Amino acid sequence: MILAPDETAKLIKEEKRRLLVAGSICNDLEVGGKNLLDYVVDIAKLTDTPIVATGSTMFHLKDNKEIKAKKMMAADLVNFLRVEKWEEPITPERPELLVFLGYYPDIVKMLVSTIRDGKTMVLDNRYMNEATYSAPDMSFNEWAEYLDNVIDNLKK
Amino acid sequence: MGDDQKKVIAKVGNTEVDVSNAVRDIRGIEDLVKESVETTWSENLVNQIKISLTPYPHASDIAEWDRFLLERYPPLYTFTEKECRDCFQGPCNLEGGKGACGLTLEIFQAKLSLQSACKGLAMHLFTCRELLDYCIREFGEDREVKWGKTLVYGLMNVNILISESPKTLREVREALTYAEGQLPELLTAANVGRESSIIDLESKAFHAGSVLLFAMELTEWLKFSMFDFTWAPDKELTEIPAYPPPTSEAGLGSVDRSKPVIVFMGNDFLSAWMAVKYMKDNSLEDKIEVAGIGSVGHDMIRFYDNARLLISPTRANKVFRLGMGDVIVLSDTCCKIDAVEEALKTDSKIITTSFTQTYGLEDRALDSVDDILSDLEKGTHVVLISDPKKAGEVAVKLVQKVKDKRKSSYLLSxxxxxxxxxxxxxxxxxxxxxxxxxxxxxxxxxxxxxxxxxxxxxxxxxxxxxxxxxxxxxxxPLMDIFLAANPQAIEEDNFKMRPGRGAITSNEIRDIAITMFSMPSAVSIIGCGNYPGAGSQVAEMAKEFVECNLSVVVSGCIAQDVARYKYPKTGKTLFETYPALYNPRCLTNCGGCSAQALGASAPFYKLGYIAFRNPYKSALAQQADFVYRFAAVVIMWGPATDIAYAVVAGHIRAGIPVIVGPYGSKFKRYLLGNKYDRSKWWMLHGNTGDKGETEPTPEHMLIPVETVDEAIALVPKLSFTTQEMDVSRQNKFDLYLNAYKKRFGEWPDDWHLFVKKETEMPMTKKAKMLRLLEEEQGWEIDRKRGKILKAKHRDGRLLVPGDYVYEYGFKSGQYITTLDRLVYQVRKDRV
Known part of the structure; x- marks a missing residue:
């Protein structure tokens, strides 16, 4: 389902058991003059959501005391989700909504496709049919605007 | 087999054993089974283990091992395809329900997995068959094939399935016939109304992988034996560190474009071999440049010193857009569908040679060389010539005629x-x-x-x-723009490559057996060489591993990318810097596509026999059970082609964990263990059969990663074994913790799962490890003396170190196994 920024923010706020998943492109991409990882951090801070840092993103999060973040392999995360008993300490309870940002399309497609039990949201600028919720196809400028709007709506 | 089957007695030392029940059906292969047992089983072993061999196996013959793997590492499917269109009742959307035949979404994924592996197998079987048929036509079926003077035990991926490495081309044909016979059986199982168990479908996908490695090894062997490819097993151990010399010119800038240039592309080297032969016969070596894209390029530098290895196949557009080939010769596999269309954009002439890539053309194999040349000169741009000898001759003659009619540069201004x-x-x-x-x-x-x-x-x-x-x-035209934006990079893409060396020798295995218990790991990097992001990723990994004293083997098209890195101070490549041995702190290149069979499973099977006398003839399950307990890791970097899928399946089947890079995200399934589920991590005590809990290792058998950093950090983690010397574990802790700290800024959260005693801790990290065990894991530590007083078992008990080591993991030197059948017991069927 394609979501507008306000719907995205509403869904994130509504789902209490949520997890942000930050991929390797977060380190490399600037969107609207801002590092993509900064958007992840903003969302995490505004919603008090822990971050699973995949790829090499943890290196840039480790000193940030305002957020809870942990380095994991993305495959490990989706693997733990397929068993009934949730034991990964990043969250005390099994997350119900995973919000992905900063992934090559093929990788995030693979990741969300494996998740059979739980909701997924992809906030990259390519529409991801396999996710429960996805941002639409966007240019860089549109993407920056979209993410800024999500942040603004989370602040409300 | 009926009860009235005659006994077949094998004599091992002073023990006589009836091996009539050692195989599913011994009829017709009595001598083979007897010989296999007598030559590779020890007397001690035949007295304690029930002999079970699987010569010429079907997938189900090795199911005991496959089941173990698939139960510990249940397939994680990507579910990117949800609609089955395999039969007339379809299409069936399997999301949320069964198909008309009863197919579920999960079983469908397993079928797709098997189909993918079968496609990969089929492609290489075709390559091998084409080569073998040519060899038999050229040399006759009685022609003896040579292994190389130091390849004592023959080809291990072959031996492991059919007991013996062939000695003549006729025997090669018999061996290949077995492999070809497996394909329809496997593919049929993936068809409508057939195999319905995920475990059995995946077991068959593994089997396709094992058979693929088997066929690839045969192909490699024919290349050496019949066409004098470089082959380390034909050299003395003292020569191998510098063999073959890293002197092959490679890269786009290595080609002298003032000369006529023939570019070969694909997986079949025969037309290139014939062209070079024609050039040599006519003293044209200095007048014509020959270069190869992909696998054929890797083969060419193994038989012709002046050949140039250009680039991996998917990046072939660079070569086409640059107009580099005055004549382009295409063969089977790894050719672009639009290769002709691309080549014509720069007026190249094209010769295609494969029955599988005919481009709608009539075969000119029966026409004279002069007639074909005449047509090409008059304006024909593409011809199909299935005869490699004629294709080679036409290419050499044609390139000299067309060179002057082409532009000197096709770059945009x-x-x-x-x-x-x-x-x-x-x-x-x-x-x-x-x-x-x-x-x-x-x-x-x-x-x-x-x-x-x-x-x-x-x-x-x-x-x-x-x-x-x-x-x-x-x-x-974005690709043209990328090229033209950096013309200097094309000229600078010029480096020295160490050509492939073929198989790992028995002498090297003897050598490494001594260091095996202290060596951190052996890494084999394989793959097709085009991956998103950078051309330096494989070199970065190889450099990191070899500098950390790992034994590094590369093969497939990615081997070329390793050579692209040069040390800034010395200006030398990795190949020029490190010896080409199969040994710690060494880097060797086995060769192109088919050489992917040589760098991981084969040497470890051999290690199993040489160091532990673990029988290898038709004993895949027994050997894989052994290899699984040792520290080998494969990294597959590059696109998830069907061949890559099957190659990976073959390595997993051999007990070797595989890491796949970002393009591996298109694989249909992964095999991931769960470190939190303690019930999954056990081994059997080899003498008692008692099940003992172990460290969660190797945690995964097939895992995708996003970045080089993740791959580098995963290798030491997957290399932990439950039995290793203190020094080995110290090395692995050092690598694992350093990799995480350097690349992710912190230690991993699971290192404590691999701690058994303080002597396994690296000196530089011991104090911190002990402190963290005390503060975060609840262990009792005497920090002053640097000792563990009580270790906390995963079940919550605090145990004194002696008990903990006994109850968590196994001591080095104990015989352990994953298979009930291999637990020692006094046999009752001795004669």
Whole structure:
């Protein structure tokens, strides 16, 4: 389902058991003059959501005391989700909504496709049919605007 | 087999054993089974283990091992395909329900997995068959084949399935016939109304992998035996560190374009071999450049010193767009569908040689060379010549005629780049299409203003798949722009390559057996060589591993990318810096595509026999059970082709964990263990059969990673074994913790799962490890003396170190196994 920024923010706020998943492109991409990882951090801070840092993103999060973040392999995360008993300490309870940002399309497609039990949201600028919720196809400028709007709506 | 079957007695030392029940059906292979037992089983072993051999196996013959793997590492499917169209009752959307035949979504994924592995197997079986048929026509079926003077035990991927390595071309044909016979059986199981168990389907996918490695090894062997490819097993151990010398010219800048240039592409080297032979016979070596894209290039530098290895196949668009080949010769596998269309853009002449890539042309194999040349000179651009000898001769003659009729450069000018960039509407369709997220409208905008910096970076990072170009609504020739933005990079793409050396020798295995218990790991990096992001990733990994004293083997097209790195101080490549042995702190290249069978499973099977006398003849399960307990890791970097899928399946079947890079995200399934589920991590005590809990290792058998950093950090983790010397574990802790700290800024959260005693801790980290065990894990530590007083078992009990070591993992030197059958017991069927 394609979501507008306000719907995205509403869904994130509504789902209490949520997890942000930050991929390797977060380190490399600037969107609207801002590092993509900064958007992840903003969302995490505004919603008090822990971050699973995949790829090499943890290196840039480790000193940030305002957020809870942990380095994991993305495959490990989706693997733990397929068993009934949730034991990964990043969250005390099994997350119900995973919000992905900063992934090559093929990788995030693979990741969300494996998740059979739980909701997924992809906030990259390519529409991801396999996710429960996805941002639409966007240019860089549109993407920056979209993410800024999500942040603004989370602040409300 | 009936009860009235005669006994078949094998004599091992002073013990006589009836081996009539050692195989599913011994009829017709009595001598083979008897000989296998007598030559590779020890007397001690035949007295304690029930002999079970699987000569010429079907997948189900090795199911005991496959089941173990698939239960510990249950397949994680990607579910990217949900609609089955395999029969007349379809299409059936399997999301939320069964198909008309009862098919579920999960079983469908397993079928797709098997189909993928079968496609990979089929492709290489065709390559091997083509080569073998040519050899038999040329040399006769009685021609003896040679293994090389130091390859004592023959070909291990072959021996492991059929007991013996062939000695004549006739025997090679018999061996290949077995492999070919497996394919329809496996493919049939993936058809409508057939195999319905995920475990059995995946077991068959593994089998396709084992058979593929078998066929690849046969192919490698024919290349050496019949065409004098470089082959380390034909050399003395003292010669191997420098063999073959790293002197082959490679890269786009290695070609002297003032001469006529023939470019070969594909997986069949025969026409290239014939062209070189014709050149040598006619003293044309100094007048013509021959170069290869992909596998054929890797083969060419193994038989012709002047050959140039250009680039991996998917980046072939670079070669085409540069107009590098005056004549391009295409063969089977790894050719682009639009190779002809691309080549014609720069007026290259094309000769295609394969029955599988005919481009709608009539075969000119029966026409005279002169007639074919005449047509090509008159205006025909493409011909099909299935006879490699004739194709080679035509290529050499043609290239000398067409060279002067072509332009000297096909690169866009700076003004042309700006003109095209100005057409960009900043829609970012290119960014959305790019699998590596490289190009975008803003980069083109910079180019329009004369800043080519970002474009120049793309030249190196792009795999030149061309998706951006196809997506562009303004038809901007983006690949041409990337090339033209950095012409210097093309000239500078010139480096020295160590050609493939073929198999790992028995002498090297004897050598490494001594260091095996202290060596951190053996890493085999394989794959097709085009991956998103950068051309330096494989070199970065190889450099990291070899500098950390790992034994590093590369094979497949990625081997070329390893050579692209040069040490800034010395200007030397990794191949020039490190010895070409199979040993710690060494880096060797086995060769092109088919050599992927040589770098991981084969040496470890051999190690199993040489160091532990673990029988190898038709004993895949027994050997894989052994290899699984040792520290080997495969990294598959590059696209998830069907061949890569099957190669990976073959290595997993051999008990070796595999890490796949970002392009591996297109694999249909992964095999991931769960470190939190303690019930999964056990081994059997080899003498008692008692099940003991172990460390969760190797945690995964097939895992995708996003970045080089993740791959580097995973290798030491997957290399932990439950039985190792203190020094080995110290090395692995050092690598694992350093990799995490350096790349992710912190230690991993699971290192404590691998601690058994303080003597396994590296000195530089011991104090911190002990402190963290006390503070975070609840262990009792005497920090002053640096001792563990009580270790906390995963079940919560605090145990004194002696008990803990006894109850968690196994001591080095104990015999352990994963298979009930291999637990020692006094046999009752001794004669």
């Amino acid at each position: 700076t003004d042309e780049i700006k003109k095209y960039a100005a057409k960009c509407t900043d829609c970012d369709a290119c960014f959305k299409a790019c699998p590596a997220s490289l190009i975008s409208g803003r980069i083109l905008k910079s180019a329009m203003e004369g800043d080519f910096t970002k474009l120049a970076e793309i030249h190196d990072k792009s795999s030149y798949c061309g998706k951006c170009e196809q997506a562009c609504p303004e038809n901007i």
